[in-house]
Amino acid sequence: MNIDMIRAAAKRLDGHARRTPILTSPFLDEIAGRRMFVKAECLQHTGSFKFRGGWSALSALTDNALKAGVIAFSSGNHAQGVALAAKEHGVPAVIVMPSDAPAIKIANTRALGAEVVLYDRANEDRDEIGEHLATERGLTLVKPFDEPEVIAGQGTCGLEIAAEMNALGVTEADVAICCGGGGLTSGIALALAADAPGLRVRPVEPEGFDDVTRSLANGRIERNDRMSGSLCDAIITPQPGDITFPIMRAHCGPGIVVTEEECLQAMAHAFERLKIVVEPGGAAALAAALFHPDTFKGDAVVAVATGGNVDPAVFAQALETL
């Protein structure tokens, strides 16, 4: 896993993934107490950064493997990213999803042409289900984060952040990233280490699901106690990955923990000031930048708004915080 793989993924993604804008608002700068740059990955195809990893993984397969099709297991955003990438490559996709995933994510994944297989998040092991189906049908498993070509795809987001911050002359800043298993976080960390070494990644997690923060603090992989019960479903994973954790340990600053209420408030600010739709788990980094200013140093902060696939009722709940 290295920067060359990320640069190669960037070439394969060119013309397929969207180069998402970095947005700003003087109102957010005032709350954050410094210049705040928001990388709007919610505007990526399928509404989250996951399309990058999906496209990267599929486009790296051999012709024969690609033709046979792919399988993925995901709380939703990875599912959509892989489904659209498969559709655009003209190959079949099977998606294994938890039965309690937001309705919009299940419906969207099916509408993107994928076959959806549901499982019970509390009592079934998604890895086991995924591997069984993969073997049975000859599908290639595209893991959601602990997979080099997926990390390489997510890392292309970091190349864009590095290029834009360098162009703006912002050479020292923390980059807050909503963190689940660490695919995006480690990919961006590798990209920044190469192209903008003064930018430091800070993983952000919701309260009660802070496996990465604890793992980084203690120097070893730690698990979450539970796997459901958070509005931030998109970034709930059991533990950091075997590939992602060493990268995060080498390159990231300390993790940051935010509350669900702060995520809802951050969604409302993004609605009001940036005109983007962000889901709770995708707003964790915004929440850190806005409501935990003391954890950052310097006069600039970058926050990645990682996804926007949120049910209308939850979004309405966020608007009520205004």
Add this chain to the structure above:
Amino acid sequence: MNIDMIRAAAKRLDGHARRTPILTSPFLDEIAGRRMFVKAECLQHTGSFKFRGGWSALSALTDNALKAGVIAFSSGNHAQGVALAAKEHGVPAVIVMPSDAPAIKIANTRALGAEVVLYDRANEDRDEIGEHLATERGLTLVKPFDEPEVIAGQGTCGLEIAAEMNALGVTEADVAICCGGGGLTSGIALALAADAPGLRVRPVEPEGFDDVTRSLANGRIERNDRMSGSLCDAIITPQPGDITFPIMRAHCGPGIVVTEEECLQAMAHAFERLKIVVEPGGAAALAAALFHPDTFKGDAVVAVATGGNVDPAVFAQALETL
């Protein structure tokens, strides 16, 4: 008023206005029955295209006029565009606003450093109030649409649409634009006539406020019967401008009228599929592209999402249409 003024404005806006993305979704393509490209001007600074015209007008002033400051009258988006442009130029701005404008727009304009003067939309003449204040304080009046440098600024949005559609190989399409007084519509029409002559502008208005549609159909300027009572407040104006109407007459196809309900539904689709926040008046063009497919020909349509400054309660109302 010509294309050279638009190109000159583009140079002055470079590095100040945002080059907004053109977004797509396979789900919207399916509803529209053709490829649909959404120019997301709601992501412009201050949440609408109006920042372009504001910056263009201020940056075209003589040094002395600029120092004295500017005045503008506006239902809100023009106000914010001029206020931020004045703030960034370091000069005073007075904004004359209707007292029934959305609270967020009044608050934002004040927060951007402008002095806000309120008037009663039903019983007072904003032009008269604006001109009185301008004379009294030596301010330059920046009209919301019937002003060459404002039209030139809005036209820069058209240069971007032309460049991006040309790059995509889309050479024949209608471009639906939410239309009030016609500043954006005429500016984009001039830009497309020069740089993408196969793209034709179609002004879109809300039911009951279709002055441009009737004016184009009858070949002379016609007025609206009333000036309030629409959710689409951003694009409610008495009549097309003396400068904008001849340009629209020369370059635009027939106007399109949409209902408020269609605008709310279009806002909900933009939330769900594009992850952008659009206000009712800013969603009129999306509504036309999505719900009036028979008025368009060909396999592609462009819709400009002109603004996103919407009160949370109205946005929640839009989400309820899903």
